[in-house]
Amino acid sequence: MDDFSALIKYVERYIQLTKEEEDYFVSLLRVTRIRKRQFIVQPEFIARYRCYVLSGACRAYYIDNKGQDHTIAFAIEDWWITDYNSYIYQQPATLFVEALEDATLIQLDYNAEQLLMENIPKFERFFRIITQRSFAFLQKRMLASLSMTAEERYEEYLLKYPSVVARVPQYTLASYLGFSTEFLSRIRNKKTKR
């Protein structure tokens, strides 16, 4: 039960819950443990869950027809992850979601989420707010991708999310920022030489 306290805290940043509501919410959740390199979501399968990261780190990525992979999201403690397109439309995924470290996740099932919103309309509000914030965040990332050089994007990300940079393999970071591993290596090398 204690596993859920972090998530409860997270939810209560946006909406207030009574004890009963909290219990009902928790009754819909499930904790899973997965090991490094294990997949939560795979192409062709439908993403049934939205996952809240209790511990560990994950990434969602796409493999294009040339075989290159492109990271669309990272998630560490207190973040959510899934193939969002697959989850909200309940259609086959196009992404892989993989554990970068052994991880403990709280899963919220799609149907449970619908039930939750029907039974406790406040959760409509909760999901609205977190989605709005994610959207605003993604717009900023899109703008960064349109207007900044590779090096600038790296510097910005390093400043904002040092704890992610420190934890994830370099090639995943490069594929998130939109350039090759080799190029990130050169960027870092140039910095240390100064």
Next chain:
Amino acid sequence: MDDFSALIKYVERYIQLTKEEEDYFVSLLRVTRIRKRQFIVQPEFIARYRCYVLSGACRAYYIDNKGQDHTIAFAIEDWWITDYNSYIYQQPATLFVEALEDATLIQLDYNAEQLLMENIPKFERFFRIITQRSFAFLQKRMLASLSMTAEERYEEYLLKYPSVVARVPQYTLASYLGFSTEFLSRIRNKKTKR
């Protein structure tokens, strides 16, 4: 009043409204007409409104420190537009939102939106759903930007949104897709020669 029927229809794709709810909703709206090149949002000012486009076309863009502009969104009939980061956090904008043609817009004020959700909780649901869809859309765009060449992105956009491509100036389309006007010109030229 008839001006609002398109928007009502839009809303009713996601939630059902009673006559009273509809009236209350409409009472919070305001129609404005703006001329080509006029701004709805400007940097430094707070985006007070979310705008639904009744007629005309708009774009939201960012001007970087080198003076280049980057289009983050277009909006034609039946789409919403604003500086979303500014709107949801009610903080100074970083974007320009401009009319590409004379346009008629329905404005929804930030405070009115909050009121609306308090008084008719169904609207929580409405904004949740449209934001989720926008987010899913933006993720796809981000992936396209990470994994496709300039030409591929153009071809894909042309297929999906021919009516936007046909209406907006080429330099705005290039700045949306993430390359220079000159390059888009070359892409198009190459196509017609085949």
Next chain:
DNA sequence: CGTCTATTTGAATGTACTCAAAAGCGGTGG
């Protein structure tokens, strides 16, 4: 300690950019 995975380095290459100038297009006024 050995194997597998991740990072670094070098060299050649490519995709897309920049700058400048010309051409095309559209709206406005005489």
Next chain:
DNA sequence: CCACCGCTTTTGAGTACATTCAAATAGACG
């Protein structure tokens, strides 16, 4: 209704930023 002005698109040449491929090195895990 035509001419002009401003804005947008096109074209050319030179260039930059970042990629690719291959090989070497370093690091992590059993």
